[in-house]
Amino acid sequence: MALIIVYPVVYTGWMSLHGWFASTLSPPKFVGLANYQRLLTGDVRFHEAFFRTLYFAALVVAAETALGLAMALLFNREFWGRGLVRTLSILPMVATPTAIALIFVMMFHPTLGVMNYLVTHAGFGPLTWTYSSRTALYALALVDVWEWTPLVMLIALAGLAALPREPYEAALIDGATGVRTLWHITLPLLRPVLIVAVLFRAIDAIKTFDIIFVMTQGGPSNASETINLLLFNQAFAYFNIGYASSMAVALFAIVMGVSLILIKVRRTAW
């Protein structure tokens, strides 16, 4: 436990105060907070990656929460085939992301891909998907939404199953309609569960790596370069270990900050 969790964390923190290229023979040189100064003030590419990461995460979490909740409300009743729907919903989350990314690369192909065939027939004209810098981030978001909406749906479904009966009976007596019951009873009661779903999705969305690395490697022309991708290249393409470590600390701080905000939101009543 100490070797695999504590040591790496301490080491990363310590190395973030150093300048060191692992490709050279010269030893790490202590530079104090210089790496952080560069992150905060000097590195335009990092700033872009920072906002891109938050934008991507906000986009996918919002879409997954809305769609997942809608699906949970749809599936929240007894019907023949419910078990099958549950089983199918789990598959995108557990299927190997590399394999899924690969299939989407083929489906997104601008001239031969099935996606363009489908959208053209639906009347939207061909799109560029991951093949242009304008649309790459959205195409990647689509893959993430495909993978992880079911998680929000299953969490919301579990939350719906655990809701108390009494408020609904009272609402029925008061003559409340379906939409009003949904808005004034179901959603407020479901809020804590939904925030748990948002928390776990946000933690992972900020750290998204596999699908981006396989599908675009941060491109075209940095259009999908999130912090994780930039960090990976700093560490393992340029072997700039010191600077990469400071980015890793920054990424941890971002994920931690978002998590703490969400945990606080969960505790406060509206």
Next chain:
Amino acid sequence: MGREAFARRRRPRALGALRTAGYYAVVGIVMLPTVFVFYWMITLSLKTQVEAAGYPPHFFHFAVTLTNYAEVFRKNPFPQYVWNSFVVAAGSTLLGLAAGLPAAFSIARWRQHGLALTVLVARIIPGISYLIPWYVLFRRAHLVDTYEALILTHLVVGLPLIIWVMAGFFEDVPPDLTEAALIDGCSHYGAFWRVALPLVRPGIVAAAILSFIFSWNNFLFSVILAGRHTRTLPIAVFNMINYEEISWGPLAAAATMITIPVIVLTLIVQRHIVSGLTLGAVKH
């Protein structure tokens, strides 16, 4: 008159049937994207080179062939990759159980919030901030491209899953049982080993399979720490991608072969997957 009464009685039922049909149509449309991606993966893997890259694409009518699978085996040491993935996933799962079962037991019994918090923070820490120190350490120790390095690092993926799924199961074991064992002269270790553990056997299976799946799927750690001798399946398939040449059939075949074991295992543990992914925050 009789006819009218009949019609009046009949109408709500016809309306009900229509509503049911409508409901199933909506369910079908909602589930279509999920099913379609897997369908497309499998059918691409069964198409000939010409048909796989043919436009407009063929959805249902195409000649089924297994040449893509044959080509994957001919051009790559695919069984070696499968074996590598299996060794790493099984090794990290066994180690994870050895460390995670006692940890989960103590969380459930003595409410060790500190440990629980550590696991949550471990989940928040970006994988890549483990990877940098490991890489430096393992390179210095000449452990890059060894099973040992991969198994140790994949533990970070599996251990939190195991601890949280198992903590849930241990909480359901009545404390009276383990306390009775203690009174009868069992040690704490004995109470854990002989009383609690046999009761949570289904949980162990679930936790082990989850840990196995997520190690099997891991890309980030393996892409850096695996080499020629230990390359796991996701890395091998990633290396098969050639962005210029379109040879989709073999790629789809490889993707299908990685995914099938995961799907089979998932069917066994599907009840516990959400609980595992949310660190026990949501149980079924």
